Amino acid sequence: MRRIAALAPVVTLFHAAVVGGADLVVLCPNALATAVSRVGDEHRAATGVGFRLVTGTAGGLASHAAAGTAGDVIISTTPAVADLEARGFTRRGTRAEVGVIFIGVAVRKGSPTPDVSTSAALRRALLEARSIGYADPARGGTGGIIFARALAQLGIADAVRDKTRLFAQGTQALDAVSRGEIELAVSPVSEIVVREGLQMVGRLPADLGARPSYSAAVLATTAAPEAARALIERLLSDSGRAALASVGFDPPDTR
DSSP: OEEEOOSOSEEEEEOOOOBTTBOEEEEEEHHHHHHHHHHHHHHHHHHOOOEEEEEEOHHHHHHHHHTTOOOSEEEEEHHHHHHHHHTTSBOTTOOEEEEEOOEEEEEETTSOOOOOSSHHHHHHHHHHOSOEEEEOGGGTOHHHHHHHHHHHHHTOHHHHGGGEEEESSHHHHHHHHHTTSSSEEEEEHHHHTTOTTEEEEEEOOGGGTOOOEEEEEEBTTOSOHHHHHHHHHHHTSHHHHHHHHTTTOBOGGGO
């Protein structure tokens, strides 16, 4: 198993629109980056409040928040955000569940598409694949954590180890598939559907527990709690739900 190094675990994406000299800083997992960018642009147009996303793995961002990283909004897995709230790193009463997403399996566009519709079919496809890539669970990638657990449940973790490459982020595994460097990658559906050169062959079966929930909350470090709360409310609005749905997210109550 090879681990692919990254220069930094978190990448900052800047969106210009400064009000009073400061944007809202949103710690946002890669799985939600596209949708949150769209919602943020809409919010900026409506309110004049700018924003910038700090993107990375859900676990990595939660660790940054727990280390006191300055920011206004945190989005991460629901258990991680609940833990941050319990430890005082977010403002109580601001946590809201954003949605749930499946973990998907992707191959290069035009490649044969294996059957992954059942646990047995997925097991067979993984054993037959020449190479597999996913986010290194040790770096906090939700898709990687879930997929590593699925490999253990399927009883093939050792069997696929030598043909597996671990990446700092699941998006890097997907990019490696699109370049033809690996045959198959596993990552949240929302990261797959926004990328050119890929086709999603299916989702991890539900019996493998492959549908994480994400939540948002106002960080305790914010100097603009009302503005931060308003951005979360925009994410939960009808237009916010539509942006999330466009990349594969379902509402929280559809699990």
